[in-house]
Amino acid sequence: MEECFLSRNLYTRDHLEHLNRIGKITPELQQAFQAFNRSVMKEGALTVKEKEIIAVAVAHATECPYCIDIHTKQAKKAGASLKELVEAAFVTASIEGGGAIAHSTHVKNALDPxxxxxxxxxxxxxxMDxxxxxAPEAFDGAMSFFHTAGGEGTLSAKLKELIAVAVAHTTECPYCIDLHTQSADKAGASEKELAEAILVASALRAGGAYAHIANMIASYDEDEA
Incomplete structure (x- = not known):
């Protein structure tokens, strides 16, 4: 039994077929989730392309392979280039790394009687410094990476800051939220754009849980077999 479990691939695209059963199991919840997702991802202050780029970035923070796969395809369909998506993923990497360093201030506080x-x-x-x-060399390397990842590129500095705000809400780093909200404002982002970026993060966090229902159903069926 253990050998069979360990040899099973937990992540295959075929698992997503199980999501078709949710409508029969809990139709009201399925409809509510789909309505939520559609409302978040439609054109608004941010274009569909921008929202899909943000979604791909957030999916790299939630580490949901289904979400990465689905939103990469949707972003491509909306006109996003591979270079734009790679830059977005690097913004996620910088926020994840920066959040760890920002929280190092708690270590200093913990060591203070x-x-x-x-x-x-x-x-x-x-x-924070x-x-x-x-560890001067490592710290300088981190700061150089964060600066490069957040700088103007194929993606504008404003969109990168909106991505950063969305990812910061995903990683729940209050320091990152504070810093990048201010930076987004300086880069010209409106409150409406910030709100829509945050809602994309919300939809992706919910979507990651939703997508993994497919794994739960697969495991449930396997146990019955």
Missing amino acids: EGDDILYRRSNLSR HIKPL
Whole structure:
């Protein structure tokens, strides 16, 4: 039994066929989810192409292979180039990496016998470079990467900052949300564009859970067999 389980591939496109059964199992929930997803991904302050690029970036943060596959195809259909999608994925990488460094301020606080009881202060960001003298080469390398990933490229700086805000809401890093919301504002993003980017992140987080229902159904059926 164990050998059979270990040899089974948990991620195949065929699993997505199981999602067709959800409409029969819980039709109301299926309809509500689909309506939510359609409303989020339709043209608005952001174009469909921009939303699909953001979706691909967020899918790399949620690490859902189904979402990456589906939204990469939809982004391509909407006119996104491979270079644009790679740049978007690198923005995700920079936010994931930056979030870890931003949270290193908690290490400094933890090692302080008189450390602040409030773990999340905006002022913590002023102490983010405390690890630079401890690992200068690695810190400088990280900062160089973050700057390059977020800079103007095939994607505009504004769209990259909108991606960053969406990913920051996905990784739930308050420092990243704060910094990149301000940077997006400086790059010319409107509040409506920010709201739509955040809702794309919401849809992708929900979508990742939804897509994995296919795995649950496959496992349930296998157990019956």
